[in-house]
Amino acid sequence: MARVAVVLFNLGGPDGPAAVKPFLVNLFSDPAIMRVPGVLRWLLARVIARRRALIAQANYDLIGGGSPLLPNTMAQADALTQALADLGTVRTFVAMRYWRPFAADAARAVADFKPDRVVLLPLYPQFSTTTTASSLADWKRAADRARITAPSTSICCYPLQHGLVAAEAELVAAAIAEACAAGPVRVLFSAHGLPEKIVAAGDPYQWQVEQTSAAVAARAGLADGEWVVCYQSRVGPLRWIGPSTEEEIARAGRDKVALVVVPIAFVSEHSETLVELDIEYRELAHKAGVPAYVRSPTVGSGDRFIDGLADLVRDAVARGPGWAPPGGQRLCPGAHGDCPIRAGAAS
């Protein structure tokens, strides 16, 4: 039976107070995030990281001093290994973009495993140049350095994957059942935002976030007007895509509707869910007079989501090496010139 290495990608998060600043330096040094020339980027990354570190540190202090992203991702990796037991000798590896374990650490472990096949599976259902493309490019450099020669298949994105949509819809339905005791409910599909200029340059993330949200809303039986897509986690001086989750919370306060908040672009818990959604936005909702605020949990290691990931891996192995957008599915609005998904497929 084949030896299959499955590499799971996520952003990474500081594992303690001492890691907050270097993690932020890594993040702001990424040309996919900070789109300015080399030396200026080097300088700006340090200036912004130093300033942001104070805010970020205060947030991580609220959840024990560091990010739970790695342990939560490891739990997903273990669950996925079990779900793929039928496929042969499968081992999962975790590669984080801005903190340990880095792609280089994962690549060394993959090389030692001596796989016949490698499947690259970003834990970002929706493709963004800032996340998916950055992680896969980082992996390519690390894999070349580790001399991994086994054929690999990259899964670009899965905004409409059945297991993802079903898992989200189940969680949304449970959250609505809780919130509706307070009256009419509005569902906010809240995704990490992006600067507008990144979307204008052809990043399909916003379009894919809308696709996932519409599919989950339909499966949960929501009517038009009962749900909205909005964007959280804005950082820096640029204009970001909207509406912002804060604006939608204020509107819900004016309309006196209860809120269910669904983190639609995150598949596990970390600072953006546990601090921003659970503490900061809950307080905003309270102050705005929102009658009830229920946050839907992330899909995490739940069976439906993990079975969905396992289906993606099986499909990728069956397809063979290359780039594997899910068959027959539109992945972008198609209204832009430089499509980063198509560029990935061609490279």
Ligand SMILES: C=CC1=C(C)c2cc3[nH]c(cc4nc(cc5[nH]c(cc1n2)c(C)c5CCC(=O)O)C(CCC(=O)O)=C4C)c(C)c3C=C
């Ligand atoms: C959907 C996933 C994500 C996108 C798209 C994304 C873009 C993006 N992020 C920043 C800046 C920061 N992000 C931070 C934390 C963070 N971001 C994501 C995911 C996406 N980012 C996750 C999962 C996390 C949590 C990490 C953890 O705590 O484990 C942070 C650090 C925290 C903070 O200071 O708020 C920054 C900074 C930019 C600028 C950007 C697109 C250009």
Ligand SMILES: [Fe+2]
């Ligand atoms: Fe982010």
Ligand SMILES: [Fe+2]
């Ligand atoms: Fe495209």
